[in-house]
Amino acid sequence: MSEFIDGSENVSVHGIFNWIFLLAIFSIITVIGNYIGYKHPIQDSLVGMGILSLITLAGVWMERKLPLNISSIIYISVIGIALAFPTMPTSEFVSYYVSKVELLSIVTVFLAYVGIGMGKSWNEFKSLGGRAIIITILVIASTYLGSAIVAHIVLVMTGVPA
Amino acid sequence: MTDDNNDTTNVQHIYRNKTDKRILKKNPWRDYRLHFTVLVLAVIAMFIGPIEIELTKGMTVSIMPLLYTMILGLAFYLAKPITWIERKQSRVAEGAMMLFIGILIAKLAVSSGQSMHLLFEMGPALMLQELGHLATILIALPVALLLGFKRETIGMTNSIGREPEVAVVVDKYGFNSPESRGIFALFIVGTMIGTVFISFFTSICVSVLPLHPFAFAMASGVGSASMNAASIGPTLAAFPALETQIEAFAGFSNLLSFSVGIYIVIFLALPLTEKLYYILEPKIGRKAVVKEEDDINV
Numbered sequence: 086m087s088e089f090i091d092g093s094e095n096v097s098v099h100g101i102f103n104w105i106f107l108l109a110i111f112s113i114i115t116v117i118g119n120y121i122g123y124k125h126p127i128q129d130s131l132v133g134m135g136i137l138s139l140i141t142l143a144g145v146w147m148e149r150k151l152p153l154n155i156s157s158i159i160y161i162s163v164i165g166i167a168l169a170f171p172t173m174p175t176s177e178f179v180s181y182y183v184s185k186v187e188l189l190s191i192v193t194v195f196l197a198y199v200g201i202g203m204g205k206s207w208n209e210f211k212s213l214g215g216r217a218i219i220i221t222i223l224v225i226a227s228t229y230l231g232s233a234i235v236a237h238i239v240l241v242m243t244g245v246p247a
Numbered sequence: 248m249t250d251d252n253n254d255t256t257n258v259q260h261i262y263r264n265k266t267d268k269r270i271l272k273k274n275p276w277r278d279y280r281l282h283f284t285v286l287v288l289a290v291i292a293m294f295i296g297p298i299e300i301e302l303t304k305g306m307t308v309s310i311m312p313l314l315y316t317m318i319l320g321l322a323f324y325l326a327k328p329i330t331w332i333e334r335k336q337s338r339v340a341e342g343a344m345m346l347f348i349g350i351l352i353a354k355l356a357v358s359s360g361q362s363m364h365l366l367f368e369m370g371p372a373l374m375l376q377e378l379g380h381l382a383t384i385l386i387a388l389p390v391a392l393l394l395g396f397k398r399e400t401i402g403m404t405n406s407i408g409r410e411p412e413v414a415v416v417v418d419k420y421g422f423n424s425p426e427s428r429g430i431f432a433l434f435i436v437g438t439m440i441g442t443v444f445i446s447f448f449t450s451i452c453v454s455v456l457p458l459h460p461f462a463f464a465m466a467s468g469v470g471s472a473s474m475n476a477a478s479i480g481p482t483l484a485a486f487p488a489l490e491t492q493i494e495a496f497a498g499f500s501n502l503l504s505f506s507v508g509i510y511i512v513i514f515l516a517l518p519l520t521e522k523l524y525y526i527l528e529p530k531i532g533r534k535a536v537v538k539e540e541d542d543i544n545v
Contacts (some may be wrong), residue, residue, distance in 0.1 A: 118293045121293040122296065122312065145346065149357075154289070157349060158348070161349050167360065183377045194289045195476060196477070197319070198285060198341075201284075201320040202344050205334060218436055220433065221257045221408075223387040223498055224403070224408065224433060225444055227383040230379075233458055233463055236459070239375050
């Protein structure tokens with residue numbers, strides 16, 4: 086049970102190559118899937134994945150090396166937004182190549198890792214009763230619908246055309 | 248370098264510690280059978296493509312390839328004959344996943360950057376929809392009480408219950424408290440069924456509810472990367488012409504959930520949950536039926 090909040094193992098400093106290799110593997114798998122599912126040219130989507138990998142690498146690296154207490158998700162978002170911002174010189178290049186990688190191709194590969202990773206929790210899941218399942222479904226459904234309805238009301242009130 | 252205390256007080260870094268533990272120590276890319284399996288799963292999923300099922304008139308459920316890979320991945324782990332996907336690979340996959348969230352976030356961020364003008368036009372909707380997450384307290388909490396949960400309710404119904412929220416609750420109530428037990432249960436069930444559920448739920452909502460397409464996009468940022476991903480799928484399928492905008496809003500909303508969401512939980516959701524618990528518990532609370540069976544897990 087304590088697995089997802091323990092952190093007692095020490096970390097080596099040579100990890101950056103592990104990140105690079107993993108991102109390369111992920112990129113290759115995604116590009117192949119992207120080609121099969123959406124027929125985007127392999128070269129273009131490889132460049133796209135390269136850009137995304139570099140952004141990720143920069144974000145992950147900054148999280149660990151900069152003294153600020155900020156999560157890599159925030160760094161990655163800010164770098165990605167900045168690179169694609171319409172007035173930036175990188176905007177056209179980044180937007181073009183990244184658009185060659187469909188979001189759903191990335192998600193499909195990502196969720197394969199999630200599926201394998203969540204196998205560990207299977208036994209704990211089985212030991213929880215149906216009541217926990219009911220509550221979880223309610224929590225997710227109402228979180229989603231709550232924000233969808235609030236967003237809809239505000240969008241309509243501020244006059245955004247559908 | 249890291250220990251239990253650091254983990255629970257440094258809420259933001261729960262992802263980092265997990266990634267570091269799994270990725271930086273060993274050479275996870277050497278586990279070629281794991282990655283090859285993922286490749287095979289992705290190829291199969293992409294070949295099959297999305298399937299649309301019409302439940303009743305006007306109500307379609309789309310099953311996206313992303314669900315095939317996830318469910319097959321889980322099935323491969325559980326299947327006895329498949330001996331090359333075991334606990335070790337599962338740990339590697341989990342660590343790698345934490346890194347791959349970055350790619351997903353980067354892709355959404357690039358779409359967000361391209362559509363920056365939308366942020367200024369629709370900023371109010373984006374900000375306020377984060378507060379929509381509080382709906383879970385009003386709806387799930389009374390039901391949890393009716394089902395016989397006691398203080399577990401406070402952990403279970405305050406938020407979507409992913410890593411950052413787990414850390415907040417553990418930090419506030421202690422590891423062995425009923426509140427933490429509640430959010431652990433939510434975390435595990437959410438991990439197992441959350442992604443599948445939200446994918447189906449979104450595709451039903453998109454086909455039944457006449458809400459603004461952008462509202463669905465904003466709502467998909469519930470605070471979990473994989474649930475966000477699973478929810479964008481059907482939304483994109485329903486509004487193919489709005490692809491970049493939908494990705495942009497999902498990205499903005501995700502970013503908000505990950506940065507501001509945690510403070511909403513600390514300062515708003517948890518106090519509200521407690522308040523409502525103390526108001527409702529004496530009125531509709533049942534006998535605690537759940538204690539014994541939950542204690543076994545802890």
